[in-house]
Amino acid sequence: MIKAGIIGGAGYTAGELIRLLLNHPEVELVFVNSSSNAGNRLTSVHEGLYGETDMSFTSNLPLDEIDILFFCTAHGDTRKFLEAHPVPDDLKIIDLSQDYRIASPTHEFVYGLPEVNRRAICKARYVANPGCFATCIQLALLPLAKHLMLTNDIHVNAITGSTGAGVKPSSTSHFSWRNNNISIYKPFEHQHLAEIRQTLIQLQKSFNSEIDFIPVRGDFARGIFATAYMDCKIELDEIRRIYDDYYDDHSFTFMTSENPDLKQVVNTNKCLLYLEKIAGKILIVSIIDNLLKGASGQAVHNMNLMFNLEETVGLHLKASAF
Numbered sequence: 001m002i003k004a005g006i007i008g009g010a011g012y013t014a015g016e017l018i019r020l021l022l023n024h025p026e027v028e029l030v031f032v033n034s035s036s037n038a039g040n041r042l043t044s045v046h047e048g049l050y051g052e053t054d055m056s057f058t059s060n061l062p063l064d065e066i067d068i069l070f071f072c073t074a075h076g077d078t079r080k081f082l083e084a085h086p087v088p089d090d091l092k093i094i095d096l097s098q099d100y101r102i103a104s105p106t107h108e109f110v111y112g113l114p115e116v117n118r119r120a121i122c123k124a125r126y127v128a129n130p131g132c133f134a135t136c137i138q139l140a141l142l143p144l145a146k147h148l149m150l151t152n153d154i155h156v157n158a159i160t161g162s163t164g165a166g167v168k169p170s171s172t173s174h175f176s177w178r179n180n181n182i183s184i185y186k187p188f189e190h191q192h193l194a195e196i197r198q199t200l201i202q203l204q205k206s207f208n209s210e211i212d213f214i215p216v217r218g219d220f221a222r223g224i225f226a227t228a229y230m231d232c233k234i235e236l237d238e239i240r241r242i243y244d245d246y247y248d249d250h251s252f253t254f255m256t257s258e259n260p261d262l263k264q265v266v267n268t269n270k271c272l273l274y275l276e277k278i279a280g281k282i283l284i285v286s287i288i289d290n291l292l293k294g295a296s297g298q299a300v301h302n303m304n305l306m307f308n309l310e311e312t313v314g315l316h317l318k319a320s321a322f
Contacts, residue, residue: 001028002307005066007081008073009034009057012163013096015046016296017070022052024300024314026307030066035059061085068092068303072296075099092306093126094299100128101195112302114311115250116142116199121305129302132294133158133215134192136224138199139253139271140286143246145203149234153209158226159216164290172217183217190215223262224294226286236277243273251312252293252301265289268317269297292317 004021008014009032021029032042038059043050045057063069069091071078079099087093100109110124111117113135121127130138137156144150162178172178172185190213200207218225232239240255247253253271260272269292274285288294297315304311 002026002068002303003028003030003066004068004070004303005029005031005033005061005063006070006072007033007061008071008077009042010037010045011072012291013295014072015048016291017072017096017299018042018046019049019052020296020300020314022049026309026313027303029053029055031058031060031062033058033061063091064088066091068094068306070299071095071097073097092124092303094129094302094306095127096129096295096299098128098131098191098195100126101130101134102198111195111199112298113138113199114298114301114305115139115247115253116203118305121302122308124306127302127306129295129299130195131192132164132224132288132290133160133190133213133226134195134199135294135298136226136271136286136288136290137192137196137213137228139288140226140228140273140284141196141200142203143243144239145200145207146246147242148204148206149232149242150200150204150207150209150230152231154211154228154230156211156213156226156228157216158213158224159218160224160290161218161220161222163222164224164294178217178219181217181219184214185217187214188212220262222289222291223266224286224288224290225262228284228286229281231280232277232282233280234282236275236282239277239282240275243275247273252297252315260285260287262287264319265293266319267292268319269293269301269315270319 021027034057037057075097078095109126109128110120112127112129271288276283
C-alpha cells in the first residue's frame with residue numbers, strides 16, 4: 001500500500017483529495033495536517049466524509065511514515081515549507097499550489113500535466129500539479145501545438161465555479177454576491193498564462209502568439225467551461241483527426257461530436273473537447289471539474305503514474321444525471 005499524507009487539509013481541494021485517497025484501493029491515508037484544525041475530526045470541516053472516516057486533523061508531520069506527501073497549501077507556503085524542513089530522500093511530493101509549476105534550474109519539480117508529460121511524471125520524485133484554468137485551456141490546445149498550428153493569436157474565455165476561489169470567504173465568493181451574478185477578473189494577465197505558454201512552447205518551439213484570456217466568475221459551485229478560438233485554414237475533419245490521434249491513448253480526455261454542457265464532467269476526472277469550424281475560425285470547447293481534473297483528481301492521476309499503477313485506479317468517477 002502507498003502511504004500518503006496531506007499538508008493543508010481544510011480547503012476544497014484537500015477535501016476532494018481526502019475523499020479520493022480514502023477510496024483508493026492502493027492507498028492508506030496516514031495523516032492530514034492542519035494547524036488550525038488539529039484535533040478536530042475531518043468531518044467537522046469536510047462533512048461529505050461522514051461514514052467514510054473517523055480520522056482527525058493533526059499538527060504532526062510524521063514524514064518518515066509515508067511514501068508520498070501532497071501539499072494543498074496556499075500559494076507560497078509549499079516553497080516556505082520545503083526551505084524550512086528536511087524531507088526524507090525517498091519521499092515523493094505532489095504540490096497543488098503554483099510554487100513550482102514554472103521550470104527552473106533551482107528545483108526538480110516536473111510539471112504534472114499527464115497529457116504532455118506522462119513519461120517524465122512516471123520517473124519524477126516531485127510533481128507540480130497544474131492550475132485548473134491552465135489544465136482546461138492546455139487540453140484544448142495541445143494537439144494544435146504538437147502540429148505547429150498555433151501561428152495566430154488565441155482568444156480564450158473561461159468561466160469557473162466559486163470553489164475555484166478557495167474556501168476562505170471573500171467579497172466575490174459570498175453566496176449573496178455570487179448568486180445570479182457574473183463578472184470578469186484579471187483579464188489578459190491571469191497567473192496561469194505563464195504555465196500555459198510554457199507547455200505550448202514545449203510542444204511548439206516557435207510559439208510566440210498572444211493568448212488573450214478573459215477569466216469569468218460564474219454563479220455555480222464547480223466546473224470550468226472554456227472556449228478558445230483562432231484563425232485556421234485547416235479543414236474540420238483533419239483537425240478532428242489530429243485531436244483524436246493525440247488523445248487516443250489518454251484516459252481522461254475525450255472528444256465529443258455534440259456540443260457539451262458542464263454537468264457532463266462535474267464530479268469526474270474527465271475533460272470533454274468539442275470542435276467547430278466557422279468562417280475560417282476554429283472553435284474549441286473544453287470543460288472540466290476544477291476540483292478534480294483541475295486539481296485533486298489530476299493529483300491522484302499523477303500519483304498513480306509515479307507509483308507505476310494503472311492510471312485510472314481510484315478515479316472511476318461518474319457525473320450526476322441531473
